[in-house]
Amino acid sequence: MSAAATNQVIKYTWKDVNSSMDSMRVMFDLVRLVDAEECREVFVTDSGELTFGRECYAVWNSDHRCVNCTSYKACHTHQKKSRVEYFDGKSYQIQSVPIELTLKDNTDYSCNMELITFTELVPGIQTQQEKDELETSGYISTHDNLTGVLNWDGFCKRARSLLSEYHDDYVIVSVDIDNFRFVNSLFGNSTGNEVLIGISGILNDMCDEKSTFGRCGGVNFAICKYLDCDMEKWIDEITNKISSLIDVPTFQLSTHFGLFKVENRNLPISIMYDRSYMALEDVRLNNSKVFGWFNDSLMQKALHEQRVISDFKANLTSGQFVIYLQPQVDKEGKIEGAECLVRWILPDGKVLPPFEFIEILEQSNLIGSLDHYVWELAAKQLSAWKGTVYEDLYLSVNVSPKDFYHFDIASVFPELCKKYDINPGKLHVEITETAIADEMQNNMVTLEKLQEAGFIVEIDDFGKGSSSLGLLKDLKADVLKIDMRFIQKSENDKRSNVILESVIDMAKRLNMEVISEGVETQDQLNNLTNLGCEIFQGFYFSKPIPVAAFEKLAADSII
Ligand code: C2E
Numbered sequence: 001m002s003a004a005a006t007n008q009v010i011k012y013t014w015k016d017v018n019s020s021m022d023s024m025r026v027m028f029d030l031v032r033l034v035d036a037e038e039c040r041e042v043f044v045t046d047s048g049e050l051t052f053g054r055e056c057y058a059v060w061n062s063d064h065r066c067v068n069c070t071s072y073k074a075c076h077t078h079q080k081k082s083r084v085e086y087f088d089g090k091s092y093q094i095q096s097v098p099i100e101l102t103l104k105d106n107t108d109y110s111c112n113m114e115l116i117t118f119t120e121l122v123p124g125i126q127t128q129q130e131k132d133e134l135e136t137s138g139y140i141s142t143h144d145n146l147t148g149v150l151n152w153d154g155f156c157k158r159a160r161s162l163l164s165e166y167h168d169d170y171v172i173v174s175v176d177i178d179n180f181r182f183v184n185s186l187f188g189n190s191t192g193n194e195v196l197i198g199i200s201g202i203l204n205d206m207c208d209e210k211s212t213f214g215r216c217g218g219v220n221f222a223i224c225k226y227l228d229c230d231m232e233k234w235i236d237e238i239t240n241k242i243s244s245l246i247d248v249p250t251f252q253l254s255t256h257f258g259l260f261k262v263e264n265r266n267l268p269i270s271i272m273y274d275r276s277y278m279a280l281e282d283v284r285l286n287n288s289k290v291f292g293w294f295n296d297s298l299m300q301k302a303l304h305e306q307r308v309i310s311d312f313k314a315n316l317t318s319g320q321f322v323i324y325l326q327p328q329v330d331k332e333g334k335i336e337g338a339e340c341l342v343r344w345i346l347p348d349g350k351v352l353p354p355f356e357f358i359e360i361l362e363q364s365n366l367i368g369s370l371d372h373y374v375w376e377l378a379a380k381q382l383s384a385w386k387g388t389v390y391e392d393l394y395l396s397v398n399v400s401p402k403d404f405y406h407f408d409i410a411s412v413f414p415e416l417c418k419k420y421d422i423n424p425g426k427l428h429v430e431i432t433e434t435a436i437a438d439e440m441q442n443n444m445v446t447l448e449k450l451q452e453a454g455f456i457v458e459i460d461d462f463g464k465g466s467s468s469l470g471l472l473k474d475l476k477a478d479v480l481k482i483d484m485r486f487i488q489k490s491e492n493d494k495r496s497n498v499i500l501e502s503v504i505d506m507a508k509r510l511n512m513e514v515i516s517e518g519v520e521t522q523d524q525l526n527n528l529t530n531l532g533c534e535i536f537q538g539f540y541f542s543k544p545i546p547v548a549a550f551e552k553l554a555a556d557s558i559i
Pocket residue numbers: 326340341342353354355358367370371374398399400430460461484517518519520537538539540544
């Protein structure tokens with residue numbers, strides 16, 4: 001058993017959880033595991049299977065989730081929570097401890113361990129009004145405000161009841177509308193709401209009494225379907241009905257479905273749904289079909305992702321993550337600074353490039369901890385260079401879109417500079433167009449604050465996204481980093497070269513410096529120099545290299 005450093009989640013394997021709970025029973029009246037989503041007790045059998053027991057609140061003789069469910073909060077905030085419930089002549093002191101169980105097939109499963117003590121009830125604590133409020137909140141906690149259908153919690157509970165009641169074949173289906181964001185912008189929010197209500201109506205018609213569905217948030221719906229028909233036809237019918245909700249020839253709602261066949265009923269509904277959603281994402285990427293089934297290769301992919309996540313959590317601060325530096329040079333070949341690019345050095349010496357883990361960390365909301373670690377490595381390096389021949393060099397670091405949600409970027413960077421006593425002008429901040437475009441207004445304010453504090457803000461991968469030019473209208477960045485695809489294409493393509501020339505010219509007129517990424521050949525360098533670009537980065541000069549190798553290169557360039 002080991003406690004993770006960044007949150008209060010305790011890890012158990014299916015083998016050790018029961019004995020740990022036994023040892024805690026000396027101190028508490030009741031120790032149990034609870035699935036927060038399904039609101040239900042869960043047990044780990046001696047052979048490592050999960051089985052589901054009473055609904056969680058059955059202990060309090062209530063028929064719905066408690067108003068202030070601490071299990072739910074603990075599970076989602078990764079923090080321990082405690083509360084008191086009053087029922088049936090007793091008061092219950094409940095501590096909800098978030099835990100992560102590694103199941104027999106190596107799947108990680110998040111639930112809570114509840115530690116409960118009983119004491120005497122304070123008389124008269126529950127008035128009729130309080131009871132009524134609880135009834136209402138029970139409905140609210142299981143139903144979606146807009147459509148009135150089950151929400152995620154309500155769906156999990158109902159799906160579990162169906163799986164316990166009927167022993168037929170079932171499938172968990174996830175449904176997502178890809179281009180829904182255009183509905184709001186093209187037709188207005190009220191049409192968007194009508195479409196969501198319409199979809200709920202369609203799913204309601206398509207589900208018999210042995211099936212259920214719910215809205216999991218946004219435009220995601222989950223269905224627990226009794227498997228009694230040809231799924232392809234059933235999905236076709238839903239797709240056609242959904243696309244007829246907007247009767248405009250130029251616009252069609254595009255729906256995708258992921259299917260997970262329930263073979264092991266003892267899996268938590270949340271895991272079944274995640275698997276169906278993986279199938280959905282997979283089919284959406286391949287773009288050729290509307291629906292796909294979860295299969296073995298997706299299972300392998302999920303396990304790989306889980307291994308990456310748990311190795312990352314265990315090793316972030318153990319020295320396995322380092323920065324490689326890729327020089328940025330001027331047209332005379334003098335090194336001006338470098339971009340910090342993270343590498344994961346495995347214990348066997350293998351060097352993992354970012355594409356092997358960045359996306360997984362982004363999807364699992366862990367990218368913030370990696371990025372902050374990298375920013376700190378960069379700040380430490382700049383501090384170590386003070387008073388040396390490298391003093392004038394700058395370092396630029398990458399900020400991923402999700403960092404804006406995790407951190408107050410405008411204060412994190414100044415704090416780092418203060419901590420390591422470095423000049424903000426030496427720390428450049430690279431942000432991709434998509435990061436800015438996602439939350440244009442807020443993120444622009446953040447970037448302006450950084451600039452006011454003396455940081456250099458760079459737009460990374462310019463030309464890769466779809467909003468490039470529009471973005472420049474509003475965003476006053478200091479540097480434009482032109483994406484390498486742009487440069488490589490312009491080599492053999494006259495039209496691309498004209499665009500490249502205009503972009504460089506425009507950036508200069510907007511008082512922005514231009515860095516060309518991905519320079520690989522002398523011809524590309526000559527062409528870019530003729531077009532007016534002044535700073536270059538690319539394999540032609542150097543690949544990203546360890547700090548010591550970079551220092552050697554830079555020393556030669558400086559002297
Ligand atoms: P990026 O920020 O656009 O970084 C430039 C990428 O282009 C680097 O790949 C670099 O090795 C590669 N590159 C540079 N010159 C050339 C060239 O001449 N030819 C070719 N073919 N490639 C070149 P790398 O190091 O694999 O990083 C890939 C991406 O991973 C980065 O793209 C960045 O988006 C992300 N990344 C790297 N480190 C971090 C990090 O610490 N945090 C975050 N959030 N993302 C990072």
